[in-house]
Amino acid sequence: MDLAQILLAAQPHVPAHYRPGIGIIGSGGIVRGAHLPAYQKYGLNVIGIYDIQPAATQAAQAQWSTLRIFETLDELLDNPDIEVVDIATHPAQRVELIQRALAAGKHVLSQKPFAPDLSTARMLVTEAEQRGLLLAVNQNGRWSPAWRVATLLLQQQAIGSLLAVTHLFETSFAWRPGSPFDLIPHSTTYDYAIHWIDIIRCWLEDYQLSNVRAQEYRTPNQPLESKSDWGMSAEFSYQHGVRAFIHCIGGTETSRQGHPFWLHGTQGTIRGCALGNDFIELERDGVFSRFDLKGSWFPDGFAGAMGELLSAIAEQREPYNSARHNLLTLEMTLAACQSEDADGQPVAFEEVPA
Template identity: 45%
Template sequence: MSSGTAPGSGTAPGSGVARGSGTAPGPGVAWGSGTVPSYGPRFPDGPLPRVAILGCGQIAQTAHLPAYAAHDVDVVGVWSRRRETTETVPERFPGVRKVHASVEELLADPEVDIVDIATPAEGRLEHVAAALAAGKHVLAQKPLTLDVEGLRPLLAQARRRGLRVAVNQNGRWAPQWRLATRLIEDGAIGDVVGVTHLHDKPLPPLAGTPFDDVPHMLVTDYLLHWVDITRCWLRGKQVATVRADDARVPGQPAAARNPWSASVEVRCTDGAGALLRIVGDVRTRHPSCPFWVHGTDGTLRGSILGRDHLELERGETTTRYALEGAWFVDGFAGVMGELMCAVVEDREPSNSAADNVASLELTLAARDSAQRGGAVVPLPIQL
């Protein structure tokens, strides 16, 4: 994925990956400060905590491991339910030193500081509990769980033991979304009024996959990255209601059991709101996922997963940022780097499991609304 610069617009160079410093390598044109906020993955200085991957399947081998290799993360070992899944991993990723024979063996390894749990959702909380019992910090795949009450005792256990549990909300570190977040935090568009997302691209294969067996899958799983980043941009506001619906679309094959269109709407008590829309399995030569964040003082416009770009309109000035990196794999480096910084700095990661609860509650409210045919669901929570 690449991003271009519009003719005649202001141009700001992207922020590269600066291990330790967290700052952009060069200044650019941006509102107010004259520099672009850093948005790349950040790792702590000095020796990094050591990692083992529990559930080293396709996503771990195509995203986690390449991201970690790019940032010199020491991956002590890996495990998968099927030995053949991981037998070529050490050859393709020479930094991986061990293929563990069992979950128990991996968790007992004294060299492991962080367990990256990339198993399917079923049984994930049990793996988190076992990792905490073994004294390990945890990075867990999203959705962490749809059982929020079952999560709370694990959060309490982690606090008692001084362990950190983070969630792999890697979309937060997609360059466009990450820089948008930094600009919003810096006040570039004032108070956020509205967030809009459109999924203008084909859906991934769903029919005949395990995702087809997940009720309201687009709402409860696929859109979770979009729900989570929207919550980041509305942070500090009070939710009033959530409404969602999903439906089959013309041309959807009978073998595809889940609906292929979905929308989620969030309304806040101050009138701000958000709308997320998947129209179906879009037919287009120019796939993208455009988004807009409107504020009292300006507007951010961008796109991810195709036609990648971000621009800030404020007053008479429009700044289009020449971004570096891409969601895959920088997002996966970003979540691990933030967890490692939190471990070294003895603080909670910004992508902590406790912080993720609000995203889960939004998702569950959306699921309940979809199950009720789009009924409005009250949800008095703070974002």
């Protein structure tokens, strides 16, 4: 596959002749700022939306004039025109909403993480499979342009075998105090870094994870009223010395925020940046190939996640972002949180509570 073919393959895909009705549960900032723009851009069939706060749904309707506002959850779930439900609420409500949507016979795309623990996650996976329905997770970062190109390059062995994956966050969580995210335990890891944990899970799919160690900390410039730690670091150790690292500096003061990453292999290096100052380049045999990326994580990554679910429904297969595939991401995330609770002590992977 040449550079042009890789860029084409990296674009979000939606099935050409399948546009099922989509109902959205939740109408927060992420829905109005990413879900709806993505679905509009790619011509998806959004029927309507439900949220417990009427003002939120009215704001969504202002963006999408034909969007129907459902007065109750049952009204949305009972609508025969809706085949797929997009659950975009905070974590505490997701499990019940997934179960109700499945009971109503709907395929589901759930915001991440889709369950608070592994036993609940496995229960949801089993329930969906027994009902013959697809349950996918909105790990939209898998379709962020730079990460998607990196995934395709790895699949072609462009840099040989992986030696290490390294991620750095140059970002600020100054927006978090006073928001619901500030109240989520291990918010930086569990709600934010889970995207980076997930892409590590994808890139190191064929490697055996041995243990996880992680720490979280308050940055020196973090205000006293901020409850969740802004800084974190995590190391995922695989067999034969392969490592993956995440280092988050959550209090940066820079106008060039971004999330640079490096993939070092036995035959070359991939370096890039996602979610700010996006780029990606491949270095091999002293030759540098830089990709002219199309689109951005917000909103195109969100179209990628929903598009993959729709494609899987149309093709009667498991989606790449299925809840079953996402079990390992959740397990790795919970292991990191467990290590943080133990002040960075390594957690052997088989010891993660199920």
